[in-house]
Amino acid sequence: MTSPADVQPATQSDNPASRSSARPALLLTRRLPDAVEARASCDYRALLNPEDRAFTGAEIAARATEIGADAVLCCAGDRLDAAAIAALPRSVRVLATFSVGTDHIDLEAARARGLTVTNTPDVLTDATADIALLLLLGAARRASEGERMIRANAWTGWTPTQLMGTHVGGKRLGIVGMGRIGQAVAARARAFGLTIHYSNRRRLPAELELGATYHADPEEMLAACDVLSLHFPATAETRHWLNAGRIARLPPGAILINTARGSVVDDGAVIDALKSGRLAAAGLDVFENEPNLHPGYRDLPNTFLLPHLGSATVETRNAMGFKALDNVDAVMAGRPAPDRVV
Ligand code: DGY
Numbered sequence: 001m002t003s004p005a006d007v008q009p010a011t012q013s014d015n016p017a018s019r020s021s022a023r024p025a026l027l028l029t030r031r032l033p034d035a036v037e038a039r040a041s042c043d044y045r046a047l048l049n050p051e052d053r054a055f056t057g058a059e060i061a062a063r064a065t066e067i068g069a070d071a072v073l074c075c076a077g078d079r080l081d082a083a084a085i086a087a088l089p090r091s092v093r094v095l096a097t098f099s100v101g102t103d104h105i106d107l108e109a110a111r112a113r114g115l116t117v118t119n120t121p122d123v124l125t126d127a128t129a130d131i132a133l134l135l136l137l138g139a140a141r142r143a144s145e146g147e148r149m150i151r152a153n154a155w156t157g158w159t160p161t162q163l164m165g166t167h168v169g170g171k172r173l174g175i176v177g178m179g180r181i182g183q184a185v186a187a188r189a190r191a192f193g194l195t196i197h198y199s200n201r202r203r204l205p206a207e208l209e210l211g212a213t214y215h216a217d218p219e220e221m222l223a224a225c226d227v228l229s230l231h232f233p234a235t236a237e238t239r240h241w242l243n244a245g246r247i248a249r250l251p252p253g254a255i256l257i258n259t260a261r262g263s264v265v266d267d268g269a270v271i272d273a274l275k276s277g278r279l280a281a282a283g284l285d286v287f288e289n290e291p292n293l294h295p296g297y298r299d300l301p302n303t304f305l306l307p308h309l310g311s312a313t314v315e316t317r318n319a320m321g322f323k324a325l326d327n328v329d330a331v332m333a334g335r336p337a338p339d340r341v342v
Helices: 034-043 057-067 082-087 107-113 125-140 143-151 180-191 218-224 244-249 267-276 314-332
Strands: 025-028 045-047 071-075 094-098 116-118 172-176 195-199 227-230 254-258 279-284 303-305
Touching: 025 034, 025 057, 034 045, 034 314, 045 057, 057 071, 057 082, 071 314, 082 107, 094 314, 107 116, 116 314, 125 143, 125 180, 125 227, 125 254, 125 279, 125 303, 125 314, 143 303, 172 180, 172 218, 180 195, 180 227, 195 218, 218 244, 244 267, 267 279
Parallel strands: 025 045, 025 071, 071 094, 094 116, 172 195, 172 227, 227 254, 254 279, 279 303
Antiparallel strands: none
């Protein structure tokens, strides 16, 4: 696995493109970490977004046209649908997304247009798995309620029954999607004494499974999930995968963790289950229609909510940016992009 520390910024001399007077034009759709912008500006005629405005797909296409962009470095949250892709200037050869997820890009439209699309796998695995554990512990141990009590100056002192949560040791964690992040979550959860169940398209070899129980059918696994953690991509097929029917298969009082994408859960069903106690708690880092999450989540005491922080460490965000630039560099140099999705 590549860790953020393994990914170094290329210097100007590493990249022949930077020595050419006709540097390719690169559009950065959002503000990126300083070191990433510095490398982008050194190697490319880069159009930055210092105010970090969230542009629409049409605006991104217009900005790409303005500079005759050869490449676009986009981010999760940029809606690059078929219309936006069609509006990009013909000069654009690569869409390098600063994310592992690609659900914000119409990949079929990109493919049809002959664009290369790349993402940033591996470097955010550990940071995202760390956040999943933070959510698991925060939700199970009622951290949000405790924190709010202190901030509201409402804590009147220790009591034997105050904010009793769920002990995670000895519980069963069910992971749907046992890719890089799912495996990293399993490794951390084992250290907290959880036993691991997982469902994945393919069973892992024993050296990666490490004693976890495989369920070919995720539906069948649900009954064994005291904690359920979701780690599969958002697609048309996985939209609202966790619905009322599947929640009903979980043991009463299960805990839900989502660091994947908000659209894979049916918010209404999850909120109803949190209200009734069918779900004891939920730790959520991602939401459908971010940042306009379902307001029901905010009012519930048993939610531990983060604003899509999975990869938000300095080291990881730098590594993601350098990886995205490595992909742009490759395409500009006529080499295969290391992280090509399309
Ligand atoms: C990703 O990479 O897909 C994250 O959700 C954004 O960090």
